[in-house]
Amino acid sequence: MASRARAIAIVLGLLALAAVPPIAAALNQPFYLDLFRRIMIFAIAAVSLDLILGYGGMVSFGHAAYLGVGAYAVGVLGYHGIHNGYLQWAVAIGASMLLALGIGAVSIRASGVYFIMITLAFTQMLYYLGISLAAYGGDDGMRLASRSQFPGLLDLRNATVFYYVVFAILVACLVLGHRIVNARFGMVIRAARSNEPRARAIGFSPYPYRLGAFVIAGAMGGVAGALLVNHTQYLTPEFMHWTRSGEIMFMVILGGMGTLAGPVLGAAVLLLLEDVLSAWTTHWQIILGPFLLLAVLFAKRGLFGLLPGGGRDG
């Protein structure tokens, strides 16, 4: 059965990710822990974008905004001496949901290229806002005094613990995403992407559902941002730069839109290639560019779509 190959691939992939810390320890290469943690954080962002881009058909070119707001929530609270992780992450999620509600409410009424431009414009505004916040390092950014603290529960200073926290959140996002896109809610946004006039004609008003999906994706993006700033231990407006939005979108397209697992694969391939090629030559982008072009041209359904039964969900 085709979807079985797909399920096996997902399980094997997750097992591989879970096995990174012991392998990195055995090889005495802690760097890999760092690399794959970064991959998983971007995978969370890419999965959340896939919810609205792949399933909802909303080409949001501003997903870095939620990454940024999540990161700033943690960084700014930390700057003011609040290191409590529960509070920091709750603020990160709440703020990115509110932001998604605002951006979504305005942009979802638009369509096509206008939608792309509006989401891009909002994110650029936030980017410049970040630059103008001199108290928090402005253009240069600032160092995080401490990672988020979960006293009595977790210690993120321990690289392995932090790794598995990110892993658990990634798995949770995949499970949640899978439930959402197959529940009634997900069927509505997918139907509206497939054929909006038909969806309206049978009685669905897509707007509130699309907005809901936008807010859920924003929340996941905010979590990714909170994780990212803990990972880098450095807060910078670069998190919100439009090229970052492009990178996340590329992970989704490269891996396979509307598949949830595809974006995880896309994040891994993109960041691993970046790592391998940049160690090899400083002109690594000359090689990466054509590769990505070929991948998109010849694997139209994404790398995950090359698997039997790995194509997008309807």
Added chain:
Amino acid sequence: MAEPLLEIRGLTKRFGALTATDRIDLDVRDGETHAIIGPNGAGKTTLIGQLAGDLRPDAGTIRFAGHDVTGLGAPARARSGLARSFQITSIFREFSALDNVALAVQAHAGHSFRFWRPARREVALRDPARAMLERVGLGGRADVLAANLAHGEQRQLEIAMALATRPRLLLLDEPVAGMGADESQRMIRFLADLKGRQTIVLVEHDMDAVFTLADRVSVLVYGRIIATGTPEAIRENAEVRRAYLGEDALV
């Protein structure tokens, strides 16, 4: 007489200098099959767009089941009991036939802010959808991707979706367009069977279908209804002959 199910008064729609719908009055009685015919460019599509809620009229009112629905959009009208098929088949191509109909059931089963339970395992959505597919003769094709159905099957699927919403009024925009003779006959038989139990507005070019199915016919020419009556009366109407049927069509 009881109030008509659909009551259109003074409906007008202009596109620049062109008046596509020109002060149309039209009643559709509960239970009847009412055909709207007219030559190309007569404004049939514009009229349907306004009935379905996709186009906003410049003037006039549309009352449906006792309520003024002129200001309602397409989703709200659908929820109030108006279902339609499109002139060009409109289905969810990436979904199975069963999914398509189950979505139509879902659209009329309360809000869809449900995030956890798999919709494809909800008996309350799947069973009525399956029964409806059986009814239109697609029972054996439930799990086929809608895009892979034959053209005639896709049209049947569209009707199944419309009926699955349990509409008060079924709005059919050229249901036999682009069909082969066999498919077309099958569709006409299906609609003939439905007729009487379901109020239908039928916009159709195919005179065979119109004169077989319609209880009453309205003739639309240049955005105006020039005649409404039984098929026989329309056939005999001199103005209709001149304006529309043409000398060749006289039978």
